[in-house]
Amino acid sequence: MRPLFHPAIEDVQPAAILHALSDPSRAAIFARITREGCVEACSAVAALGDRVIPKSSLSSHFKVLREAGLIRSERHGTELRNHSRVLEVEARFPGLLTGIMNAYARSHRDESPSA
Amino acid sequence: MRPLFHPAIEDVQPAAILHALSDPSRAAIFARITREGCVEACSAVAALGDRVIPKSSLSSHFKVLREAGLIRSERHGTELRNHSRVLEVEARFPGLLTGIMNAYARSHRDESPSA
């Protein structure tokens, strides 16, 4: 099993971050990891909202987030633990992630008018 | 010739913006339109940095930017004039575009160490 590649923070590219977060599922996963500090991968996230995401897709979503530099994954036994790199990324690109996550939060608010 | 569709600002989606700007060429085009206030399309932008972008590709880049709500295009005779919708978008999603454009600016700075 491969050793899980993580880019150094100075190699993180805005284009890769935007691409990773341009997918709503990935953005939701990242939001959750960031909010909860640490989240086990696939099974724990399988039901994000309504959509059931097959685990092969989840696996590649995590890979995209990881290789974009947004999360850090460690293997613990059979499962993955994912941590958000939000602080590192914010330090390098101030305002980027907050702007993006706020935008998603706003648009979710808009389309579900608080019940 | 189709009448150029522009989404209303309240229909603009973060995912579409991120997707549009996750392409470095489009991000550069958008940066330029925003910086210069108004830019004629394809031919005027054909040589962005080094890469020569064929005009069919440019045409679709402009379309992506337009449909994401980032620019507004008007036909004037045979050419297009493009205006940035940065203010509208910033009003709806505060910090989103500034975060993104700063991030690209920073990463460009990093990889070309000021000569």
Added chain:
DNA sequence: CCCATAGTTCGGGATTTCGGAACTAAGGAG
């Protein structure tokens, strides 16, 4: 009318994404 310029559309090859099925790794239970 004819030509030139500015963009768009079309077509199809290249690349990326999606997701089911088969596979591998780690942790028990017996």
Added chain:
DNA sequence: CTCCTTAGTTCCGAAATCCCGAACTATGGG
């Protein structure tokens, strides 16, 4: 150890996207 179960990964073919040359359309002269 063997068998099972759980957690993720890999593989691979179908579907969706992207890319860009070539052909086309629209506008403005001369």
